[in-house]
Amino acid sequence: MSTIFGKIIRREIPADIVYEDDRVVVFKDINPRARVHLLVIPKKEIASLFELTPEDKDLMGHMMLLLPQLAKAQGLNAGFRTQINTGEGGGQEVFHVHIHLLGN
Numbered sequence: 456m457s458t459i460f461g462k463i464i465r466r467e468i469p470a471d472i473v474y475e476d477d478r479v480v481v482f483k484d485i486n487p488r489a490r491v492h493l494l495v496i497p498k499k500e501i502a503s504l505f506e507l508t509p510e511d512k513d514l515m516g517h518m519m520l521l522l523p524q525l526a527k528a529q530g531l532n533a534g535f536r537t538q539i540n541t542g543e544g545g546g547q548e549v550f551h552v553h554i555h556l557l558g559n
């Protein structure tokens with residue numbers, strides 16, 4: 456089922472998109488908890504890490520490899536934090552896989 460992040464991917468609602476390629480969209484979190492707070496999401500609508508399948512290996516690897524590039528582009532040369540909330544028990548609010556990238 457599609458979420459608000461699906462709407463962002465399809466440009467049905469606005470977002471401050473900082474990076475996009477054929478598999479991924481990256482945009483600023485609407486409620487930032489650090490100077491830089493990005494959300495890295497796959498265009499494929501996967502609800503959470505629980506729903507990953509082996510065919511998602513390359514996609515998830517692609518997202519991981521993007522993180523240091525995005526961080527450096529945002530000036531986070533000293534380092535950054537990442538977070539993936541999974542399921543209601545993990546505090547996930549939007550059920551479309553996303554990696555939080557945070558730094559000051």
Ligand code: AMP
Pocket residue numbers: 459470482483484485486487494539540546547548549550
């Ligand atoms: P999570 O708890 O990991 O599911 O986090 C969802 C995140 O999405 C929160 O940090 C929200 O601030 C963020 N968020 C929700 N709606 C939007 C939106 N329309 N644009 C940007 N970020 C959003």
